[in-house]
Amino acid sequence: MEKVETMQIANQAGVQQQEGESLGKRAIKRLLRRKFILACFGVVSLYILIAIVGYLGLLPDFQARVGGSYEPPSLEFAKLLGTDIFGRSILFKILVGTKTAMTIGFLVMLISIPIGLFFGSIAGYYGGKVDAGVMWIYTVLSSIPNLLLLIGISYALGKGLLSICVAMGAVGWVGLCRLIRGEVMKHKNLEYVLAVRLLGAGDMRIMFRHILPNVFHLAIISASLAMLSAIKSEVILTYLGVGIQNGASWGTMVADATGELVNGIWWPLLGVSSAMFIILYALNVVGDALRDALDPKLVD
């Protein structure tokens, strides 16, 4: 009864726009929506696959000359996206850059997510001095502009792929830690935790065997966000001269494109920014879909 009333009110407010649509129509619409999300998952998988192929050494050599300097895009496979100043294929460079970008995304994820989970859990669970300590660390980190920290840490570790990953990982765990801390604080006084404690479980077991699975969805959501921001930051850091120094990366390609654009060479920028746009868009959609799918409050 109550539900019906709410629905009517909601209808009035325009919450349910599907009003007056048939069930079948709605289902198809939803399926299409799901398909779109599936397609985005597919895109992410494709990029990961390209990276794996790259690690198997099966990607074409981007250093090889395939034609003259600055040839515009043509129908030949290697020249689909044109060539760069040395006559190298832009397409191949983008593929190798994909490997770099995905590597960075994964490394940052692997560094920041466990740190965030661990510190968030102990801060939320123990409270008191431990909590104060963890909060101190993340307040300090978030009081310094992100870009400055990233530049500072990558200078300290020496320029290169690994050091910018460590830098982004060391900075990126703060958001997740804050979320996990809050959730763990709510969970630690719930009945199921009291029950396992009565059964004699230790702190570590309670935290990581019992509470963690209940808050882990936050880690999945922030993993997709971590990957997204890592790919975006790499481009900016490389442009500023602290990122990838040699090898192909989207960042070096964008940095090179600045000068080329003025001379009317538009295809390197178009190629690399399209490649970036597609994966960033897919990650955005996947992140949102995950958030909706994993939100316990949302019933649909």
Added chain:
Amino acid sequence: MVAFLVRRILQMIPIMLGVSLLIFLLFTTVGEDPVRLALGNHATPDAIANLRAKWGLDQPLYMQYLDFLKQIVTLDFGESFTTGDRLSEMFARGALVSLSLTVPPFVLGLIVNLAIAVLIAFYRGSWFDRYSTFLFVAAMSISYLVYIMFFQYVFAFKFGWFPINGYEFGWGAIPYLVLPWIIIAVVSAGPDIRLFRTVFLDETKADYVRTAFAKGCSPGRVMFKHIMKNAMIPILTYTVINIPTLILGAFLMERFFSIPGTGDILITAINNGDFPIIKGLTVLIAISFTVFNLITDILYAYVDPRVQLD
């Protein structure tokens, strides 16, 4: 209230200690040697030793750190290594330039984005909502650098509507700033509108909305009279907390358009190993972050009577 303020200000001390220590370790012990950078490769050992002593770099590290702490307390960060300018003047000048770059699109963007978000939230679920969501996610998926390069190329280089880069102090700055303003506004639209829309939609699920409908309010009245007021609380805090980033300017924008703001000063300082600038700017920014955090909390208690400051 007074006790709350005093405690919050005291809490700034450990934060500032942490910030200063981290910045000190990152940039003093591992950065490039500023003396070498300043004097070049052919300097005599005497000249190097003299400059080192002048800048206090011959002191042991803990003394240098204590010196840094003293600078933080007095807010006097000395002089730049490379230009010899007083840092307080450099920062004041840079901050004004940065604010001229960031404040107009911030204010304008806030108004426009709020209006669009209210519109979308009002027609939620419609084709308008769906297409705009699609559009904003797409807009968020383009790299900041690509935006700058594209706009600069098309509107400044190709069409010649705006100067390509540069800056003039005073009113003459406006022609140089219009294009960066547009870019900042466009880039901020996607994430802002999406956030505001979520805030509005979260509010529509609240009990008071049902009550308002039950007593016969029209959807428009509920949206603008009831929801708007409550949604302003998270939006206000989100806005206030972002104010310190305005002082810092937009690193990339300042670099691409040769605008001499604080972001540009900071990047140049990092490249030149100009440690006093890095130290000073970081500390000032960290302080403003903490202060605006405090202001946000006070505002929160002011606009939401359920929140108590203690």
